[in-house]
Amino acid sequence: MATGPPFFVSILSYNYNHQGSHRRG
Structure with missing residues (x-):
C-alpha cells in the first residue's frame, strides 16, 4: 500500500x- x-x-x-447487479435482479 505505497503506490x-x-x-x-x-x-x-x-x-x-x-451489489448493483444483485439488487437489480
Missing part, C-alpha cells in the same frame, strides 16, 4: 458491481 492499493479498488469495484 496505490489495487486490492482495495478491486474489492470496491467488485462489491459495487455485485
Whole structure:
C-alpha cells in the first residue's frame, strides 16, 4: 500500500458491481 492499493479498488469495484447487479435482479 505505497503506490496505490489495487486490492482495495478491486474489492470496491467488485462489491459495487455485485451489489448493483444483485439488487437489480
